Amino acid sequence: MHEVGHREFLWRATKRSATHNRYVPEFTDLIASVEDALAAFSRQPDRVKALFGRYLKHLADPDVALPTLSAEAA
Numbered sequence: 001m002h003e004v005g006h007r008e009f010l011w012r013a014t015k016r017s018a019t020h021n022r023y024v025p026e027f028t029d030l031i032a033s034v035e036d037a038l039a040a041f042s043r044q045p046d047r048v049k050a051l052f053g054r055y056l057k058h059l060a061d062p063d064v065a066l067p068t069l070s071a072e073a074a
Contacts (some may be wrong), residue, residue: 006052006055009039009051009053010048010051013041013051014037014038017037017040018033018036018037019034020029042064
């Protein structure tokens with residue numbers, strides 16, 4: 001297990017929605033797919049907040065443990 005930065009949770013969700021199990025013929029298509037996913041997150045602040053979960057709690061109370069991801073989940 002390792003400690004992760006708060007952005008890693010958002011990036012993982014972005015990869016799942018924009019690139020996971022998809023053939024992308026051109027790099028520009030990949031960029032567009034990631035931009036679309038990030039634009040969707042910008043319209044869903046509650047979803048982004050949920051992704052940050054315990055990390056936000058840690059910012060409010062440093063005694064709350066930082067989230068970790070197992071190596072397999074990364």
